[in-house]
Amino acid sequence: MVQNIGKAQSDELPALLEVSRAAISYLLDGLHVSPTPMHRDFELESRVRELAQSWPFGERIRPHIVTALTITETAYHHVSDMNAKVAITVFTALLTCMDDPGKHNSDAVDSIDHYRRLCNGSAMHDPGMLGELNRCLKGMWDLYPPLGANAIFIATLKFMNGTMLENSDESAFSNSSGSRAFVEYQRNLTGISEAYAFFIWDKKSFPDSRVYERAIPDAALAVNYVNDLLSFYKEEAAGEMVNYIHNRAIVMHRSAAQTLCEVADEIIAASARVRSNLLSEDAIDAWDSFEKGYIMFHIGDPRYRLQEILGMEYMIDAY
Numbered sequence: 001m002v003q004n005i006g007k008a009q010s011d012e013l014p015a016l017l018e019v020s021r022a023a024i025s026y027l028l029d030g031l032h033v034s035p036t037p038m039h040r041d042f043e044l045e046s047r048v049r050e051l052a053q054s055w056p057f058g059e060r061i062r063p064h065i066v067t068a069l070t071i072t073e074t075a076y077h078h079v080s081d082m083n084a085k086v087a088i089t090v091f092t093a094l095l096t097c098m099d100d101p102g103k104h105n106s107d108a109v110d111s112i113d114h115y116r117r118l119c120n121g122s123a124m125h126d127p128g129m130l131g132e133l134n135r136c137l138k139g140m141w142d143l144y145p146p147l148g149a150n151a152i153f154i155a156t157l158k159f160m161n162g163t164m165l166e167n168s169d170e171s172a173f174s175n176s177s178g179s180r181a182f183v184e185y186q187r188n189l190t191g192i193s194e195a196y197a198f199f200i201w202d203k204k205s206f207p208d209s210r211v212y213e214r215a216i217p218d219a220a221l222a223v224n225y226v227n228d229l230l231s232f233y234k235e236e237a238a239g240e241m242v243n244y245i246h247n248r249a250i251v252m253h254r255s256a257a258q259t260l261c262e263v264a265d266e267i268i269a270a271s272a273r274v275r276s277n278l279l280s281e282d283a284i285d286a287w288d289s290f291e292k293g294y295i296m297f298h299i300g301d302p303r304y305r306l307q308e309i310l311g312m313e314y315m316i317d318a319y
Helices: 013-031 042-052 058-075 082-098 114-120 129-138 146-168 180-190 193-198 213-238 244-252 256-277 281-300
Strands: none
Touching (some): 013 213, 013 256, 042 058, 042 082, 058 082, 082 129, 213 244, 213 256, 244 256, 256 281
């Protein structure tokens, strides 16, 4: 196993590939998921393209629209409301772009002013990404029951807070003095996982949130942990020093390889609990579709570099 947290050297990549491949295979077997090609949604792509052309920041956000379309076309292809699909795509593209560490500008998600402006209403007048995010969030109450729309808004605010915390504390895990509770707290802030869990069950198909609300905690946990496991390869290869797998490994005094296996087991257990807490077959079908699609999102998005491990073609190479 590559123990170095810095950028993986060329002679370390074979070991990194093998550890990542083993963890991914273990997860797929445990969830009974087989990687299969997913189909593009050209109506969705057309709607998003038309919308993005009206944005003054359209060129800056263009690379992130690939990620946003890929997650919607895979994890949320079961969603019957096209307006909800557009909203999920816009939400993802905006937050992914605003969180891009290579773009240090007034749109950055950790801007100290964004939180206040979203809460006091002044964000609606912003001509940039914050204003568009505000409009996207306002529309969630038309697309999701109140519990879900509220949670999506709250998750966005928590994400901004978590990003501020993460960026101000990059060296927090350089030694073993941290705590598991803080690792989980930070991850839950930055994951936006409640939003992506509630996105699964749109109001058009599931107007009564009681059908799925008890499954949300485990669904949100799975959202975060699947992303952590399937992001590990690209983060390690790029030398990204602060991420959940390494942070948890440090404070628990385990190797990254051991931590990957533990996380995979926790995903499998959480998925089983989600299914047992859903109150209709349609809700279970939506979860099963999401679970497979969410894994395929990571495999199909060039951002995660999993073609280097699994050999599958990316879903959308460019936008």
